[in-house]
Amino acid sequence: MKKTIILLLLTCFCLGSANAWNAVGHRIIAEIAYQNLSNKARRQVDNILGKRGMVYTASWADEIKSDTIYPYSHVWHYQNLRAGMTHEDLDYLYTHPTAEGQHLYYALDSLTNYLKTIDKTESDVLKFVVHLMGDFFQPMHVGHPEDKGGNKTQMRWFGKGTNLHSVWDRYLLEYAELSTTEYVTFLTDRYSNDKKAIQKRTMQECIYNIYELQEAIYGYHEKGDNNTYHYAYRFRSDMEESLYTAGIKLAQLLNEIYR
Numbered sequence: 001m002k003k004t005i006i007l008l009l010l011t012c013f014c015l016g017s018a019n020a021w022n023a024v025g026h027r028i029i030a031e032i033a034y035q036n037l038s039n040k041a042r043r044q045v046d047n048i049l050g051k052r053g054m055v056y057t058a059s060w061a062d063e064i065k066s067d068t069i070y071p072y073s074h075v076w077h078y079q080n081l082r083a084g085m086t087h088e089d090l091d092y093l094y095t096h097p098t099a100e101g102q103h104l105y106y107a108l109d110s111l112t113n114y115l116k117t118i119d120k121t122e123s124d125v126l127k128f129v130v131h132l133m134g135d136f137f138q139p140m141h142v143g144h145p146e147d148k149g150g151n152k153t154q155m156r157w158f159g160k161g162t163n164l165h166s167v168w169d170r171y172l173l174e175y176a177e178l179s180t181t182e183y184v185t186f187l188t189d190r191y192s193n194d195k196k197a198i199q200k201r202t203m204q205e206c207i208y209n210i211y212e213l214q215e216a217i218y219g220y221h222e223k224g225d226n227n228t229y230h231y232a233y234r235f236r237s238d239m240e241e242s243l244y245t246a247g248i249k250l251a252q253l254l255n256e257i258y259r
Contacts, residue, residue, distance in 0.1 A: 027055055029137075030054050030058035031247070032246075033254065036251035036252075040258065057130070076102070078149055080103065081144070091204055108132045116256075120257055140168040151164075167231075168239070203249070
């Protein structure tokens, strides 16, 4: 039944309107969001997913890729953003989310609208929204189509062969050697003075920031600097701001839905 519901809701909203991070990254985002929910929103979300369920199921949408459930959801996890796009290009794609296929912007828009206008208690839809908001802020999930978001761009991480996508999904996050709880506390403390400014950002402004980071990542790779320490020093703060921003924007979205 739930498979049918999600397929139908995406079909309905079509005319109307790769893993990202690792499991730890998605839980960090969900925990930051959970801590910033209103009391009313937190009660409703807990009623749907269980106590702190949005944190525990934050990576569910990746885990089901190994199952036959929702096979059409695989393309929801990324948005192809080519090189040299302008703010106007990005605005158009965000406001016309089916313009280049049924990918991340389309799925997040459709699923969010379903919760807002049809049934806010549908648990699988809510779990997708929690997860996809994290994907939204992962710069290699809005990467260039020709290299499949960095999957075909090879690089080395402390002597180990890998690719650009995996570095941003996993290795850069693991480099800090912090647990989920430690990272949430660290990011909350670090960005406490920036929280209000981040809350005021529009989703379009967030897209501009993510896209600029994506372009910086590709530009750095083209320079051929293979020093892992240099890479981590250059991009770790950008990654951490993306994680924190994703959590804050997810909280705002859920507070709006479950007000």
